Amino acid sequence: MTTTLTFPVLLRLIDERSTAFRAAVASAPSLDVQVPTCPEWTLFDLAQHIGEGRRAWAATVAAGPAPAKSAAEGAPAAPREREALLAWLAESTEQLLDALRKAGPDRGCWTWWGASQSPQTCGAVARHQLQQIAVHTYDAQVPVGAPEPLPDEVALDGVEEFLSTCVATTSAWPHKPTAFDFHATEGRSWCLTVDGDGARSTRISAPGKTPVAVADEGPNAVGVSVRGTASELVLFVYDRIPADSLQIEGDAGLFDLLRAWDPEE
Numbered sequence: 001m002t003t004t005l006t007f008p009v010l011l012r013l014i015d016e017r018s019t020a021f022r023a024a025v026a027s028a029p030s031l032d033v034q035v036p037t038c039p040e041w042t043l044f045d046l047a048q049h050i051g052e053g054r055r056a057w058a059a060t061v062a063a064g065p066a067p068a069k070s071a072a073e074g075a076p077a078a079p080r081e082r083e084a085l086l087a088w089l090a091e092s093t094e095q096l097l098d099a100l101r102k103a104g105p106d107r108g109c110w111t112w113w114g115a116s117q118s119p120q121t122c123g124a125v126a127r128h129q130l131q132q133i134a135v136h137t138y139d140a141q142v143p144v145g146a147p148e149p150l151p152d153e154v155a156l157d158g159v160e161e162f163l164s165t166c167v168a169t170t171s172a173w174p175h176k177p178t179a180f181d182f183h184a185t186e187g188r189s190w191c192l193t194v195d196g197d198g199a200r201s202t203r204i205s206a207p208g209k210t211p212v213a214v215a216d217e218g219p220n221a222v223g224v225s226v227r228g229t230a231s232e233l234v235l236f237v238y239d240r241i242p243a244d245s246l247q248i249e250g251d252a253g254l255f256d257l258l259r260a261w262d263p264e265e
Contacts, residue, residue, distance in 0.1 A: 005157050007105040010126040011097055017133040018093040022086050024140035033143040037240050048078040051092040058095040061122050065108040100126050117164040128165055131158045135238050155230035162237050163192050163201035170198040171263030178223035184230040224250035
């Protein structure tokens with residue numbers, strides 16, 4: 001599936017969300033505060049993950065279709081001092097953006113999502129990197145007591161990006177075939193179908209009007225439907241907010257099966 005955001009817009013939004021991430025780090029009482037939405041990490045751990053990840057993807061984009069060598073070799077470690085850490089984060093973001101600008105959206109690129117609906121291109125990498133930094137910016141804002149919804153244009157693309165990149169697969173669904181509907185209150189909807197052929201995501205033409213089907217209405221019957229703002233939907237699928245933050249109709253237990261599913265490529 002293709003993004004509704006152009007490549008220049010993706011790069012601009014990566015830069016904007018990265019700036020917001022650094023602002024959260026700058027305003028935190030300490031780099032050692034725990035991040036509730038990433039319970040194993042402190043804010044420093046999260047910042048280190050962001051910086052190292054952007055540098056690794058910069059190297060991957062530069063390498064093209066071939067897997068890149070480790071970007072950690074010879075790279076400066078994340079500094080513990082806050083101002084130095086902020087500068088290191090800014091440099092990490094610029095390395096990624098520079099690599100993406102030089103490559104352009106259509107150049108082939110190694111990715112981990114070969115069996116998904118997303119192409120293995122630099123444009124698809126930029127799309128996924130936007131969602132990564134957007135969700136982790138929310139994570140960084142939580143411990144400082146100021147979590148903000150994802151911007152609408154980021155979140156609306158984020159629901160579809162998650163379904164087509166992180167969920168779509170050709171591996172067989174090990175349970176009874178069903179479908180999941182996702183309805184954003186901003187007026188866009190998607191359906192994820194899971195069956196013996198795998199998982200496939202499609203946009204729904206009549207947003208918010210697809211009813212929850214009962215189990216005996218065929219193999220593509222919708223088993224569960226979730227409604228909320230696009231930001232809420234993204235944060236829900238990334239396990240940042242609980243199910244009771246949204247409106248769910250149908251068998252909510254299907255989400256547990258979906259989260260527990262580990263397709264083999």
